Amino acid sequence: MQSLPISASGWTAKGRQTLPAGLQKLSKDLDRLVGSGKFKLLDWDGRCVFFTSALFPIECIYCRQTVLLLDVQDRAVSVLGGVPNSSKGEAWRAVAEDASQALEQCASASSFSNAQLHGRRGDFASRTVGFGYGNGRLKPQNFCISGKTNRTAVQTLLQNQSIRRICGFQSNLFNSFNHKNCRESREMIRDVCERQPELRVNFSHSPFAALTFNLGPQSWSPPHMDAENTASGWCADTALGNYDPDKGGQLVLWDLGLVIRFPPGATILFPSALITHSTLPIQAHETRYAILQFSAGALFRWRDNGFQSDKDFLAHASAEQLKEWASKRARRGKLALQKFSRWADICRGDWKGQARTDAGLDELSDLTDLDISESDVTSLTKPMCKKRSRRT
Ligand SMILES: [Fe+2]
Numbered sequence: 001m002q003s004l005p006i007s008a009s010g011w012t013a014k015g016r017q018t019l020p021a022g023l024q025k026l027s028k029d030l031d032r033l034v035g036s037g038k039f040k041l042l043d044w045d046g047r048c049v050f051f052t053s054a055l056f057p058i059e060c061i062y063c064r065q066t067v068l069l070l071d072v073q074d075r076a077v078s079v080l081g082g083v084p085n086s087s088k089g090e091a092w093r094a095v096a097e098d099a100s101q102a103l104e105q106c107a108s109a110s111s112f113s114n115a116q117l118h119g120r121r122g123d124f125a126s127r128t129v130g131f132g133y134g135n136g137r138l139k140p141q142n143f144c145i146s147g148k149t150n151r152t153a154v155q156t157l158l159q160n161q162s163i164r165r166i167c168g169f170q171s172n173l174f175n176s177f178n179h180k181n182c183r184e185s186r187e188m189i190r191d192v193c194e195r196q197p198e199l200r201v202n203f204s205h206s207p208f209a210a211l212t213f214n215l216g217p218q219s220w221s222p223p224h225m226d227a228e229n230t231a232s233g234w235c236a237d238t239a240l241g242n243y244d245p246d247k248g249g250q251l252v253l254w255d256l257g258l259v260i261r262f263p264p265g266a267t268i269l270f271p272s273a274l275i276t277h278s279t280l281p282i283q284a285h286e287t288r289y290a291i292l293q294f295s296a297g298a299l300f301r302w303r304d305n306g307f308q309s310d311k312d313f314l315a316h317a318s319a320e321q322l323k324e325w326a327s328k329r330a331r332r333g334k335l336a337l338q339k340f341s342r343w344a345d346i347c348r349g350d351w352k353g354q355a356r357t358d359a360g361l362d363e364l365s366d367l368t369d370l371d372i373s374e375s376d377v378t379s380l381t382k383p384m385c386k387k388r389s390r391r392t
Contacts, residue, residue, distance in 0.1 A: 010332025012231055012273060012297035027223050028281050030250060033259055039252070041259045042067070044080055046245070046266030068177065068343065069256065069270075075340040078234070078253070078270035080260065081173040087165070096265035098162040100240045103289045107215040109153045122221040127154050130202045130210035131192075134228055134298035138309075140192055142200055143210065157213060158202055163291065166267070167203060167211065170236035170293050173269055174207050179352045180339035180362070181232050182207045185295055188303050195307050208236065208293035216241060216289045220279040223254055226272040230297040232336030235272035239264050241288040248282035264288075273297065304328075338362050 007014050026032045033039045044067060067080040083092040112125045119126070127150070133140040145151045157163055174182040185207040192209075193199050202211050219241075229235055243249050245263040252259050254276040262268065262279070270277070272294065282288045305313040305325075317325060338361060345353050356362060 007227075007231065007297075007333075010231065010329060010336060011301045012228055014227065024223065027252070027278055030248075030259065030280055033252065033280075039257050039259050041250075042080075042261065044261045044263075044266075046080075046082055046261070046263035068346075069253075069258070070343050074342045074344055075337065076177050076343065076346070077256070077340070078268065078275075079173055079177040081169070081177075081267040081269060083265055083267070084169050084172075092265055095162045095165055096240055099160065099166055099291070100242070100264070100287070100289055102157055102160045102163060103213060103215055103240065103291075104217075104287075106153045106157050106213065107217070110150045110215075111147065121224055122219065124217070124219040125215040126212055126219075127215065128210055128212045129154050129158065130208070131199050132210055132296040132299065133302050134296055139307075140196060140199060140299055140302060154213070158211075164203070166238050166291055167206070167208075167293060170238060170267055170269065170291075171203075171207055173267060174234055174236060176351060177346070178234055178269070178339075178341055180341070180357075181234070181336070184300075184339065185209075185230070185233055188295070188300050191303050192299060192307075206293070207295075209295040209299055210293070212290075212292045212294075214288075214290035214292065217287045218282055219288045219290050220249065220281050221277075223252070223276050223278040225274070225276050226294065228296055228298065229271075229273040229294045230300055231271065231273045231333070232339060233271070233273075233295055233297075234269040235292060235294040236267060236269045237272075238267040238291045239288065240290060241282075241286070243282040243286035243288050248280050248286065249288050250280045252278045252280065254278070335363065 026036055030041075034041050066082055068076045069078040069080075071077050087095055106127070107125055110125070110127070117123065117125055127145060128143045129145065131140050131142045145154055171182075174185075186205065189201065189207070189209055193201060202208070226235065237251070239249060239262050241249075241264055243264060245261050249262050249264075250259050251262045251268060253270065256275065259280075260268065279288075301310065302308065313325070314322070338356075339353075341351065341353055342356070345351065345356065353362075
């Protein structure tokens with residue numbers, strides 16, 4: 001993960017990377033992507049099996065068919081979470097179909113400007129709700145949705161039980177497979193909302209400050225990074241709609257060299273700020289929607305500066321405060337990497353990484369265990385608990 005483009009502040013990513021023209025040409029064509037030899041097709045079925053293990057605390061879920069993407073130092077870079085076992089088979093299909101219908105109704109009840117229909121993430125309608133900071137805002141603010149009808153349509157989505165189940169499942173996956181970063185995100189949201197009680201959250205206790213509904217009708221994106229999202233957190237992405245996942249809608253993680261089959265109803269979490277990603281086009285008669293949750297990296301910076309911007313902090317900081325600020329800034333990127341869950345810890349039941357915390361490794365001043373050689377920056381994929389795999 002050290003090779004990924006974390007910014008100097010450690011909170012967000014560096015500016016968007018542009019792909020070489022040769023790779024851009026491949027970005028819409030599955031056969032050419034895989035045929036280029038630069039990508040591996042991960043033929044994921046989008047399902048997993050959950051059960052509660054006696055080894056784990058009650059809130060922990062353990063997946064036998066979930067796939068974790070690990071870096072060379074055993075860190076969970078991404079989780080292909082699938083669907084919860086409590087709703088396996090037709091039950092989850094019904095949840096996904098109900099959520100898709102709700103998104104269709106929202107889209108048909110809403111109006112969108114031309115700019116909203118043709119953004120840098122693709123040619124489809126979308127709505128973002130929750131709160132963020134940056135892009136000219138003077139302090140954290142709720143995202144503005146113009147027009148009472150549009151606001152009502154989005155609020156209706158937030159009350160929809162199927163959408164709430166999907167969002168809750170996304171939060172559970174974040175908590176279970178990236179626990180320390182999830183906890184930090186929850187604490188940030190709590191602190192910012194205590195400071196500004198006027199802010200409205202989408203869901204209580206959620207580790208995500210914002211949610212985007214991709215309303216289609218054909219939501220797929222060219223290669224991009226979401227550099228303003230928090231660098232050490234995950235973006236949760238649930239695909240919905242009616243499309244053939246073998247012929248379109250695959251998620252491409254360019255830095256990892258992976259094309260991932262992404263069926264409707266399945267969920268994937270990954271660091272969208274750091275990894276260039278895209279989705280492949282679906283067929284002309286199909287529909288594809290998505291529910292994405294994330295948090296802006298600038299919110300963490302605001303909180304860490306004592307609820308003020310860098311500019312205001314630096315204007316009034318003492319020499320001692322300035323020294324500490326610079327020291328934390330220099331170390332933040334590496335310390336954030338320390339918080340990603342380790343495969344070995346998960347395997348022995350320490351999904352919270354408590355042993356590493358108790359050993360002081362989360363705040364280790366000598367970060368030499370993070371040093372790797374240039375040749376080591378490839379990623380690996382490992383199915384969890386291979387020996388016990390059983391599909392249901
Ligand atoms: Fe994205």
